[in-house]
Amino acid sequence: MMKAMHTHRVKQLLNWSGYLLLGLLFFAGGMARASVGLTEIAPTASDGTITLYYPSNAPEQAIHRGPFHFKLAVQAEPVRGNAHLIIISHGSGGSPWVHADLARSMVEAGFIVAMPEHHADNYKDDSDPGPDSWTLRPAEVSRAIDAVxxxxxxxxxxxxxxxxxxxxxxxxxxxxxxxxxxxxxATYKQHCEEDLADDFQSCVGLTTRLKGNIFDGLKKWLALMVIRHRFSDTTMREHHDPRVAAVVAGVPTAADFDMASLQNPPVPLGLVTAGQDHWLIPRFHSDKVLAACRTCELVAHLPEGGHGALLSPLPPNLSGLEGDMLNDPVNFDRSQMAGVDKKITVFFEKHLLH
Structure with missing residues (x-):
């Protein structure tokens, strides 16, 4: 009798274990099949459109946005991921599409990703890049967190x-x-006064370039006239949002920072750098941050990468000065970018989820 009861109990446990295993396999399969949703928060009187990528169970469909082609679940119902938000701040004249690959990596790890459209410095309106935009952007990020x-x-x-x-x-x-x-x-003005020729594109943008001819002197003179007018304000800008718990800066504009303020950041700070960045020369920007910061983590370094290495997908058919600045150098292997996206995602998993 006892032996029969024992045998029955073992069968019950085996059956229960089997159901548990099937449940776990079903759960894992469901996670593996999770799709990436796409939606927007409409613009307001003070802020532009916020684009969101997020976990969903709806099927993905082929879509296109301008020259970009994706498979996403548009307007799909979101599902619970890891309960954390990441804000992506685009570059000058940028769009929410050039970081879609990174957003997918983040969403597959359970994050909701939101991309605010920065005022007068986006792909729809690039009329006011530079210090005016840099001043507005942090508050735009905080309001995007509020909106989500x-x-x-x-x-x-x-x-x-x-x-x-x-x-x-x-x-x-x-x-x-x-x-x-x-x-x-004014700190940026000082940088351009001292290093204009060596960091020319950072100081003047896409308006012109130095060509090693007799017009270079005139170009530098005119550039300094404009810079001294636009960058004369000595007021230090700073922004604090206690909700921010981890940050990654990719090939950042950084020559205008008080490096002492970045020696011991109050939150974990990671950097991604590109050795062939000819737009923001590393020794004046990202390398200065790494040299000053005592706790920063080099998340990834792309020795053959140009300034556009982190644009993924990269905008097609760029030409002229914009193409020179953003297209991949000949020796750059773009296939490594999936791994870089994963490293960035892991940085946020490490500092936000634990």
Missing amino acids: GRDPRFSPLLTLDKVGIYGMSAGGHTALSMAGGRWSP
């Missing part, structure tokens, strides 16, 4: 006490500001 937190589709799925920030180029400037960095336009 108010949205009834996402607020039940999120806790906003530990938010991540990623930014590239001018967005990297935003990221450094969100990590506690202090800067002023």
